[in-house]
Amino acid sequence: MRNKEATYGLIVETAYKLFAENGFDKTSLAMIAKEVGISKPAIYYYFDSKEKLIDFLFEEICKEIIKQYTLTVDDLTVNNFEQFLLNIGFQMIEEQEKDVYFNKIFNEYILLATRKEKYMNQLNKIQRGYFENFSRLMNHGVKIGVVNGENVESKSNMLVMVIDNIGNFILTGLELDYKGIWEEAVKSVLKGVRNG
DSSP states (O other): OOOHHHHHHHHHHHHHHHHHHHOSTTOOHHHHHHHHTSOHHHHTTTOSSHHHHHHHHHHHHHHHHHHHHOOOOTTOOTTTHHHHHHHHHHHHHHHHHHOTTHHHHHHHHHHHHTTOHHHHHHHHHHHHHHHHHHHHHHHHHHHHTSSOSTTHHHHHHHHHHHHHHHHHHHHHTOOOOHHHHHHHHHHHHHTTSOOO
């Protein structure tokens, strides 16, 4: 018999998968409970509504995204800047290829955000965070001489948009050289500046 903590974790994990596969509207707490192996009334001990479970997952996903894009630039030098930038994209691509549910559930939240302002506000905050962190990263690159300062904000924004769209294409199942695409985007931003 599972303890309460294990059951809670299984509910969250199962909800994540079922919401991703079926969408929020077509997934019920009864479906989640059945998949977990508990009764529908038992699931209310953990989450008293589907909306609370949806909110909880959203908060967890947002925390994970914020942790992922929070970049430390102080240790970056002429010698490691390009590889650091490449690794950001490579890591995101690998994580999205491993977690087949992430983009699906994230798109559910994007749809939900068109109807509920609290989700839209949080998604906008996340997007701004990406843009701000990449801007800080690219401006540091200008400072250390690996990024040309001309149109630095546009270069920064382009990288954010490229990695975001790579995630969207991974969702479609289209097999492309995503790491190669990211590498070309990075090299185009660094083009014309001698490294090391």
